[in-house]
Structure formats: structure tokens, C-alpha cells
Amino acid sequence: MSDPSEIRSDIERTRRELGQDVDALADKVNPAKMAHRQTDKVRRAVSRVTDRVMGTASDVAESAHDAMDTAGEAVAEAPQRVTSATRGNPIAAGLIAFGVGWLLSSLVPASKPERDVAEKAKEAAAPLVDEVRDVAKESADHLKEPAREAVDAVKERAAEAVDTVKQEGGAAASEVQSEAKHAAERRME
Structure with missing residues (x-):
């Protein structure tokens, strides 16, 4: 690596890499971007909690579809089931009536009191x-x-790194020049 053009290209490559590193660090410590990342993190956490509590939209849609299918089947089979289950058993009749009422109430849109409770929540x-x-x-x-x-520390370190690269590049260039001069002198002798 004694060729000056190789040394220059190495110095330029090092400068580019250092510039990219400094840009990446500056981007990472940018307060606006840090706040944005934190906001996104909070939103994702709230979304996960909401999904756990309420279920995802697809779960709700699937549950509604299943409820409609179940309701249709229950309505079709209701007369036979009620007759067979309630013969001689008034508690079973009460439970079945309660279940049917509950199922039907889940199919009806929310009432004003329910909406009021949701608004209060x-x-x-x-x-x-x-x-x-x-x-x-x-x-x-x-x-x-x-x-x-x-950011100030990154800028300071970047400036120091640039100075170091300049000094080392200058020293390497001087050394290459000196060696080239000595080599030329040896050839002349």
C-alpha cells in the first residue's frame, strides 16, 4: 500500500465511512426521532393491551359470524330441545330461557344505557x-x-477523527513521497 493513489482512496473511503457513522449516530440521538420512536413504542404497547382485552377486529368479526350461525341453528332446534330438556325439570327450562335471552341480547345493538356506560368508561x-x-x-x-x-460529543469525536485522518494521511503521503524520492535517487546512482 505504498502507492499514493491507493492511500488517497483509502483515506477517502475512511472519510465516507466515518461520515456515514456520524450521520447514523446523529440520527439516533436526534430528540425528535427519539420521541417519535418512544411514541411508536407506546402506541404498540397500547395496541397489544387493547387487542388482549378486546380482541382483534378479525376475532370480533369471527365471533359475530359464529354467533349468527349458532343463533340460526339454535332457533331451528329450539322447539325440540326445549321440549325434551324441560320435561319434569323447571330449572333446566329457566336456564335455557336465560341462555336464549342472553344470546338474543348479544345480537341486538347496544342500548342507550350500555352506550352511556361505555362513554363513562x-x-x-x-x-x-x-x-x-x-x-x-x-x-x-x-x-x-x-x-x-x-450530538456535541459525536461532532467533537468526528472532528478529532477527521484531524487524525488528515494527519495520518499527510504523514503517509510524506512517507510515500520520501520513499519514492529515495527510490528514484537509488535508480539514478
Whole structure:
């Protein structure tokens, strides 16, 4: 690697790689992007919790479809089942009536009181949403100064690295020149 053009290309390659590393670090410690990543993380966590509690949309659709199929079958078979199950057993008749009522109530749209309860639950959860938002904002605020310091440190290290590359490149170029000069002098002798 004594060829000056090889040394120059090596220096340029090192500069490019260093520039890419500095850009990647700056992007990683950018407060806006850090906050965005944290927000995405919170959204994913909330989504997972919601899916666990409520089920995914496909689960709900499948459950509704299954309920409709079951309801159709139950309605068709209801007279025979009720007759055979309730002969001499009033508790069974009550349970069957309760089950049929429950099934039918699940097929009917939500009533006003049910919607009111859902709205109250939503209102009760609103402060939690605000609290999560405030915590995320506070986290972003706390990260600003360390991020600034990290950016400054990266800039400083990058400047030092550039100076080192320049010095080493200059020294290598001088050495190559000197050796080339000595080689030329030896040939002349």
C-alpha cells in the first residue's frame, strides 16, 4: 500500500465511512426521532393491551359470524330441545330461557344505557391518556439535554477523527513521497 493513489482512496473511503457513522449516530440521538420512536413504542404497547382485552377486529368479526350461525341453528332446534330438556325439570327450562335471552341480547345493538356506560368508561380513561401523553412529553424533555450533549460529543469525536485522518494521511503521503524520492535517487546512482 505504498502507492499514493491507493492511500488517497483509502483515506477517502475512511472519510465516507466515518461520515456515514456520524450521520447514523446523529440520527439516533436526534430528540425528535427519539420521541417519535418512544411514541411508536407506546402506541404498540397500547395496541397489544387493547387487542388482549378486546380482541382483534378479525376475532370480533369471527365471533359475530359464529354467533349468527349458532343463533340460526339454535332457533331451528329450539322447539325440540326445549321440549325434551324441560320435561319434569323447571330449572333446566329457566336456564335455557336465560341462555336464549342472553344470546338474543348479544345480537341486538347496544342500548342507550350500555352506550352511556361505555362513554363513562371512555371519559374515565381520558385522564390516563393525558397522563401517558404527559409522561411521554416529559421523557422527551428529559432526553433533550443528553441528546444535545451526545450530538456535541459525536461532532467533537468526528472532528478529532477527521484531524487524525488528515494527519495520518499527510504523514503517509510524506512517507510515500520520501520513499519514492529515495527510490528514484537509488535508480539514478
